[in-house]
Amino acid sequence: MLTADIEYYQPKSLNEAIDLFFQLKHVNKQPLYYSGGTEIITFRRLNLIQTGAIIDIKNIPECKIFELNDHFLITGASISLTYLEEKNFFPLLSKTSRGVADFTARNKITLGGNICGQIFYREAVLPFLLADSNVILAGYDGVKSLPIHMVFNQTLNLNEGQFLVQLQTEESYLSLPHYAIKKRQQWDTGYPLITIATLKKDGQLRIAFSGLCPFPFRSLEVEKELNNRQLPIDERIMNAIKYLPGPILNDVEGSKEYRLFVLRNTLKDIFRELEGE
Amino acid sequence: MAFLPLNKISVNLDINDEIYQAEIRPFSTLLSILRLELGLTGSKPGCLNGDCGACTIIMDGLPYKSCIILAVEAAGRKITTIEGLKNAPIQTAFIENFAFQCGYCTPGFIMNCHALISKYQNPSKETIKEWLESNICRCTSYEEIEKAVLSVIHNEVESRKE
Numbered sequence: 001m002l003t004a005d006i007e008y009y010q011p012k013s014l015n016e017a018i019d020l021f022f023q024l025k026h027v028n029k030q031p032l033y034y035s036g037g038t039e040i041i042t043f044r045r046l047n048l049i050q051t052g053a054i055i056d057i058k059n060i061p062e063c064k065i066f067e068l069n070d071h072f073l074i075t076g077a078s079i080s081l082t083y084l085e086e087k088n089f090f091p092l093l094s095k096t097s098r099g100v101a102d103f104t105a106r107n108k109i110t111l112g113g114n115i116c117g118q119i120f121y122r123e124a125v126l127p128f129l130l131a132d133s134n135v136i137l138a139g140y141d142g143v144k145s146l147p148i149h150m151v152f153n154q155t156l157n158l159n160e161g162q163f164l165v166q167l168q169t170e171e172s173y174l175s176l177p178h179y180a181i182k183k184r185q186q187w188d189t190g191y192p193l194i195t196i197a198t199l200k201k202d203g204q205l206r207i208a209f210s211g212l213c214p215f216p217f218r219s220l221e222v223e224k225e226l227n228n229r230q231l232p233i234d235e236r237i238m239n240a241i242k243y244l245p246g247p248i249l250n251d252v253e254g255s256k257e258y259r260l261f262v263l264r265n266t267l268k269d270i271f272r273e274l275e276g277e
Numbered sequence: 278m279a280f281l282p283l284n285k286i287s288v289n290l291d292i293n294d295e296i297y298q299a300e301i302r303p304f305s306t307l308l309s310i311l312r313l314e315l316g317l318t319g320s321k322p323g324c325l326n327g328d329c330g331a332c333t334i335i336m337d338g339l340p341y342k343s344c345i346i347l348a349v350e351a352a353g354r355k356i357t358t359i360e361g362l363k364n365a366p367i368q369t370a371f372i373e374n375f376a377f378q379c380g381y382c383t384p385g386f387i388m389n390c391h392a393l394i395s396k397y398q399n400p401s402k403e404t405i406k407e408w409l410e411s412n413i414c415r416c417t418s419y420e421e422i423e424k425a426v427l428s429v430i431h432n433e434v435e436s437r438k439e
């Protein structure tokens with residue numbers, strides 16, 4: 001059934017949101033959780049999504065938190081990207097986030113929307129992949145905390161009616177040496193040719209990518225090759241490229257060959273920055 | 278194809294220090310309500326995707342693109358549109374610096390610049406660049422727009438010295 005109009009709900013608690021989701025689903029409203037809403041509004045206008053009801057989770061207290069608590073940084077899914085940049089508890093996250101869209105749009109785009117959205121860059125997830133964060137999910141079976149690597153594989157794998165409430169990051173990761181870089185073919189805003197976020201822990205580089213493949217990722221095989229200090233950097237990069245998950249994007253932002261060329265050079269910049277090599 | 282009857286909700290919108298009561302469809306954007314229901318046509322429709330910034334308004338002190346906000350989300354918040362600025366220094370600076378040609382992007386740019394100058398007394402070059410990148414000017418008046426912003430900042434800094 002198509003609805004001529006869309007209903008809007010603003011629950012005040014996690015349970016209320018989940019109850020609403022299943023009630024609305026039951027009456028065939030195809031409900032969607034709504035956070036910043038920028039993607040939902042745009043996709044609905046272009047008829048790319050169908051929904052009869054949106055559940056705005058911005059006013060749920062757990063989703064609005066951004067604070068250090070008991071050696072963990074708790075990052076609510078509904079905080080805007082500019083808010084987390086201004087507070088700057090996690091500098092790598094702030095720097096990566098600053099590359100998304102533009103400042104005014106980031107006043108509205110939220111962390112949860114960026115990570116759960118259909119637009120596949122999801123750049124804000126990269127720092128959390130590197131910091132082995134936990135994700136807090138709410139669903140019909142309650143609230144769960146899971147390692148991000150268990151639930152994020154290209155996208156955040158959610159059960160029906162489940163939503164992202166928070167990300168929890170150990171405080172010790174927040175101040176590690178890091179580097180974030182976004183390369184575009186032109187202009188200073190817009191989608192990436194490649195975005196790379198890097199964190200150095202215990203002398204080892206951790207690296208996550210967006211814009212290279214049609215999903216963001218961190219690959220332990222790629223990291224192993226890049227950290228193989230027995231080999232010269234060019235060789236390490238060549239070996240690492242063999243382990244990239246496919247396909248490499250070949251689109252209007254840049255051809256596959258150009259992306260790989262930029263990747264090689266950018267990895268060298270990262271080595272210079274974090275390894276002094 | 279079955280269509281449900283239109284459901285409308287009533288919201289109070291605090292715009293330019295006036296309270297407007299509007300009956301809106303929940304999925305109407307703030308831009309469409311401003312222009313089509315309230316007659317505030319200063320905010321311009323451009324891309325409707327959040328890319329161009331022609332529709333920028335100020336909400337609780339920050340710039341937002343009104344094409345990617347639902348009007349219902351703006352209820353209870355303090356909104357300023359271009360109609361709410363009355364000879365603000367940035368408006369004069371735009372005229373003095375010839376910071377527009379066709380003028381279509383101007384209301385959006387002015388709202389963004391006004392929010393910037395209101396938030397920061399003396400913003401860094403990087404901050405100015407980061408904020409201004411949110412708007413597109415087809416006529417490429419970028420240099421003049423930057424000059425206009427810098428002139429307001431300069432005047433504010435000088436007047437504080439006195």
Ligand SMILES: Cc1cc2nc3c(=O)[nH]c(=O)nc-3n(C[C@H](O)[C@H](O)[C@H](O)COP(=O)(O)OP(=O)(O)OC[C@H]3O[C@@H](n4cnc5c(N)ncnc54)[C@H](O)[C@@H]3O)c2cc1C
Pocket residue numbers: 032033034035036037038039040041057077078099100101102105108109110111112113114115116117118119120121122123124158162163164165190191192326327328345
């Ligand atoms: C102008 C513009 C430029 C952009 N540029 C970039 C860019 O450079 N890089 C980049 O990475 N992205 C970019 N994006 C994409 C943007 O980050 C995503 O579209 C993101 O979804 C928007 O966040 P939101 O909070 O508005 O999401 P919403 O529109 O609220 O939601 C998007 C989707 O995520 C789901 N969702 C939202 N929150 C949750 C949650 N907590 N739990 C479960 N599901 C949830 C919604 O149901 C919906 O399906 C850009 C978007 C715009 C408008």
Ligand code: FES
Pocket residue numbers: 321322323324325326327328329330331332333342343344345
């Ligand atoms: S019309 Fe809103 S950003 Fe272009």
Ligand code: FES
Pocket residue numbers: 376377378379380381382383413414415416417418
């Ligand atoms: S003055 Fe014409 S678009 Fe900016």
